[in-house]
Amino acid sequence: MILERLTLENFRQFRGRQELLFSDLRERNVTIVHAENGFGKTTILKALLWGLYGREGLMGPDGKEEDFEKPDRILHEGLAQYASDPNSIAATVQITFKHDSDRYILTRQLTLAQQKLQKQPALTLEVMRDGQTYTLDRPQQRINAIIPYGISGLLFFNGERINHLAMEKNSSQVTAAIHQMLGLRLLRATIDDLRHQNVRGKLSNELRDATSDEKRELMKRFSKLEALMRELEENRRQTLANLESTEAELDTVDNKLVANREAHNLQTRRTHLTLERTQLIGRREDITRRLSKLISEDGYTLFVAGLISRGREIVARLRSEGKIPARVLNTFLQELLESGICICTRSLDEGTPERVAVENLLTIAGDQNFNNAVGALDHAIGLVEGVALQTQEQLRQLNSERLELAREIRNRDEEIEEIHQNLGGKDDEEVQQLEEKRKRLEIDRDTMNTEKGRISSQIEAAELEMKSLQNQIRQIEDKEEAAARAQRRVDAADDCVAILEGILEAETRDLRPILNEEIDGHFRKIIDRVYWVELAEDYTLHIRKRLAGGEGEQELGEIDVALSTGQRTVASLVFIASLVALAKRRSEIPTILKGLSGSVYPVAIDSPFGSLSIFRQGVARYIPELAPQILLLVSPEQYNGQVETELTESGRVGKRYYLTYHGPTMPERANPALVVNGQEIQQYFACEIDEYSEIRGLEL
Amino acid sequence: MEKASDLGIRKITRAQEIFKSARPEYQALIRDILNEERDVMHLKRRSDIHQRLYDHIRRVIK
Numbered sequence: 001m002i003l004e005r006l007t008l009e010n011f012r013q014f015r016g017r018q019e020l021l022f023s024d025l026r027e028r029n030v031t032i033v034h035a036e037n038g039f040g041k042t043t044i045l046k047a048l049l050w051g052l053y054g055r056e057g058l059m060g061p062d063g064k065e066e067d068f069e070k071p072d073r074i075l076h077e078g079l080a081q082y083a084s085d086p087n088s089i090a091a092t093v094q095i096t097f098k099h100d101s102d103r104y105i106l107t108r109q110l111t112l113a114q115q116k117l118q119k120q121p122a123l124t125l126e127v128m129r130d131g132q133t134y135t136l137d138r139p140q141q142r143i144n145a146i147i148p149y150g151i152s153g154l155l156f157f158n159g160e161r162i163n164h165l166a167m168e169k170n171s172s173q174v175t176a177a178i179h180q181m182l183g184l185r186l187l188r189a190t191i192d193d194l195r196h197q198n199v200r201g202k203l204s205n206e207l208r209d210a211t212s213d214e215k216r217e218l219m220k221r222f223s224k225l226e227a228l229m230r231e232l233e234e235n236r237r238q239t240l241a242n243l244e245s246t247e248a249e250l251d252t253v254d255n256k257l258v259a260n261r262e263a264h265n266l267q268t269r270r271t272h273l274t275l276e277r278t279q280l281i282g283r284r285e286d287i288t289r290r291l292s293k294l295i296s297e298d299g300y301t302l303f304v305a306g307l308i309s310r311g312r313e314i315v316a317r318l319r320s321e322g323k324i325p326a327r328v329l330n331t332f333l334q335e336l337l338e339s340g341i342c343i344c345t346r347s348l349d350e351g352t353p354e355r356v357a358v359e360n361l362l363t364i365a366g367d368q369n370f371n372n373a374v375g376a377l378d379h380a381i382g383l384v385e386g387v388a389l390q391t392q393e394q395l396r397q398l399n400s401e402r403l404e405l406a407r408e409i410r411n412r413d414e415e416i417e418e419i420h421q422n423l424g425g426k427d428d429e430e431v432q433q434l435e436e437k438r439k440r441l442e443i444d445r446d447t448m449n450t451e452k453g454r455i456s457s458q459i460e461a462a463e464l465e466m467k468s469l470q471n472q473i474r475q476i477e478d479k480e481e482a483a484a485r486a487q488r489r490v491d492a493a494d495d496c497v498a499i500l501e502g503i504l505e506a507e508t509r510d511l512r513p514i515l516n517e518e519i520d521g522h523f524r525k526i527i528d529r530v531y532w533v534e535l536a537e538d539y540t541l542h543i544r545k546r547l548a549g550g551e552g553e554q555e556l557g558e559i560d561v562a563l564s565t566g567q568r569t570v571a572s573l574v575f576i577a578s579l580v581a582l583a584k585r586r587s588e589i590p591t592i593l594k595g596l597s598g599s600v601y602p603v604a605i606d607s608p609f610g611s612l613s614i615f616r617q618g619v620a621r622y623i624p625e626l627a628p629q630i631l632l633l634v635s636p637e638q639y640n641g642q643v644e645t646e647l648t649e650s651g652r653v654g655k656r657y658y659l660t661y662h663g664p665t666m667p668e669r670a671n672p673a674l675v676v677n678g679q680e681i682q683q684y685f686a687c688e689i690d691e692y693s694e695i696r697g698l699e700l
Numbered sequence: 701m702e703k704a705s706d707l708g709i710r711k712i713t714r715a716q717e718i719f720k721s722a723r724p725e726y727q728a729l730i731r732d733i734l735n736e737e738r739d740v741m742h743l744k745r746r747s748d749i750h751q752r753l754y755d756h757i758r759r760v761i762k
Contacts, residue, residue, distance in 0.1 A: 141739070141740075141742070141743060144742035144743070145742065148742050149742060150742070185741055185742075186734060186737055186738060186741050187734075189737055189741040190733055190734060190737045190741075193737065193746060193749055193750060193753055194733070194753060196746070196750055198746075198747065198750035198751070198754065199750050199753045199754050199757070202754055203754070203757065485761070485762065488761050489757050489758065489761045492725075492726065492729060492757055492760070492761045493757055495722075495723075495726055496726055496729055496730055496733070499718060499719065499722050499726060499730060500730065502715075502718045503715040503718050503719060506713065506714035506715040506717075506718060507713075507714075507715045509714070510713060510714060510715070590713050591713070591715070592713060592715040592716050592719060593734075595738075
């Protein structure tokens with residue numbers, strides 16, 4: 001999908017017909033809309049989402065409206081207030097786009113009458129083919145096939161809120177994003193549908209009606225566990241949502257403290273210490289993992305000292321007794337006796353004194369197998385002893401590192417606590433209140449983390465019990481044919497789910513290295529350091545770096561870098577860029593699913609340069625490569641300076657617009673004039689009777 | 701860690717291995733079900749697809 005034109009008519013604050021043409025040139029793929037906060041940047045992003053998905057498009061992933069108050073009031077408020085006929089006035093969003101070389105025109109329209117009754121807007125989708133225009137049936141389904149709703153959050157988003165993808169707790173969002181963007185959503189949807197009460201539940205009810213009392217009883221228990229599981233999953237979802245909002249609130253408090261002159265230095269220091277602490281904890285976890293591996297693989301060698309010395313004693317005694325190495329082997333004497341002739345050619349026939357002499361030698365001869373075994377034992381003792389010494393040394397080193405890290409973590413904790421005491425004791429009332437709020441939020445967060453862990457263990461236990469019940473149910477054979485058939489159908493549903501889950505897991509796992517190569521390539525274009533981004537096996541995004549002991553010393557391993565908001569934003573952006581790039585060449589990547597073709601997607605970002613701190617310049621340089629087509633909605637505050645220089649020098653900006661605001665008072669902190677590339681343009685117009693925004697074109 | 705280039709060397713993907721090792725009647729069932737899902741996977745309304753999946757299982761598993 002390549003966007004060509006967006007037309008708004010009476011949509012929210014945009015009064016009358018407003019138009020924005022997107023740049024569709026490969027080499028000038030960036031369209032910029034300059035606007036002060038409050039002039040309508042977010043509304044443009046939301047207009048695209050409303051046009052594509054209706055009211056659903058205005059909601060965030062948690063089902064709540066995001067950055068968009070009163071989502072049921074789509075029509076321009078001034079016009080809505082004075083309209084004489086509610087059927088004659090409407091808000092319209094029209095999106096013209098190209099997809100697979102066809103041009104589509106999507107129109108979503110909501111009349112005032114429909115808005116008042118909270119009715120669905122009308123949607124039409126037309127396609128132009130061979131000079132003819134066709135109106136398509138099931139337009140929403142077609143739109144979802146072209147650009148699924150599930151990926152909209154990755155393509156149209158607020159740049160200041162995208163960092164959540166790089167938070168450890170959001171690995172499920174990362175996996176969902178991979179599934180959505182790369183066509184694996186089909187498998188996920190099928191698994192969910194097969195498990196649904198109307199499919200698996202219905203088959204299970206049929207079995208319950210047809211089967212024995214014993215099996216029925218087990219199935220009843222299974223159903224209860226299923227209900228418990230649903231409840232637990234809901235609790236977990238709720239806890240995670242609460243946790244996320246608490247962490248966001250904590251971020252806000254921290255930002256306010258940084259902005260406060262009294263608290264600035266201490267809060268900045270605390271942020272730094274917290275990052276260090278997270279990093280140290282990461283290193284401690286890494287060492288704990290290495291310790292566990294060492295103990296599970298070689299730990300036994302530490303408990304065999306007694307066996308080693310006993311083994312050594314035995315070998316030494318056998319050697320001193322002359323049993324090893326043996327002077328003569330019993331196998332050799334047996335061969336002589338069997339052949340009946342000695343090596344000196346004398347006969348060893350029965351009754352001869354020579355035979356008796358050789359038979360006597362057998363009593364002192366050594367056994368060959370025994371000799372070999374003692375040799376092997378001696379060798380193994382040597383090896384185990386070597387490993388034991390090495391293990392002991394490694395354990396000592398790792399333990400001392402672990403202790404050192406614990407000490408450093410304690411130091412950070414103490415300093416963080418001291419900062420809390422200092423800030424809490426300040427005379428400034430705002431600082432006191434913020435610090436108190438922060439403390440409460442921290443306690444809430446820790447409680448929620450504990451709750452999350454508790455729910456996870458309950459889910460794990462319920463899953464185990466369900467698995468065991470399922471096996472028991474399967475093992476009870478039904479005598480009646482109807483019951484046996486019902487069981488086969490339940491088994492088929494369960495087995496197909498297991499097969500599809502295996503396939504989904506394998507397909508996702510196979511995509512991971514390809515994604516990692518892509519992610520790494522994108523990341524290096526922004527951050528020119530010794531770091532790299534990695535999508536770990538548990539589908540969490542990490543920034544990693546190699547630890548070196550110093551000049552000429554060996555590497556000490558790799559560690560996760562504690563991520564700042566800026567780094568998390570960069571990691572999230574490169575992850576999205578990698579998905580968009582892979583989606584484009586999807587047909588070249590091996591998959592079991594047929595018909596997965598490559599898809600081109602645009603990316604539209606509201607406030608793309610907000611949470612980037614030192615990475616702002618790198619992102620500005622890289623952003624044209626984020627996707628085949630980019631729409632940036634930027635405030636002058638974020639644009640002026642490094643971003644302006646990078647984007648101008650790149651020559652990748654194909655179209656440029658600005659938003660004007662007309663109203664009785666100018667939004668807070670806005671300037672009446674916009675300065676772009678040295679050009680000063682009036683962007684605020686006083687208007688006593690109405691309030692509205694307009695889209696205006698800018699020279700490049 | 702497996703490299704992207706290693707995946708190209710493998711003649712058959714892991715997912716294909718899993719699918720091929722499934723019972724033939726399950727393979728047929730999964731094919732039918734995925735074909736049904738393809739058109740409706742993005743829709744919110746699921747009742748029709750649920751009924752169709754249920755019918756497929758009853759038809760294939762006798």
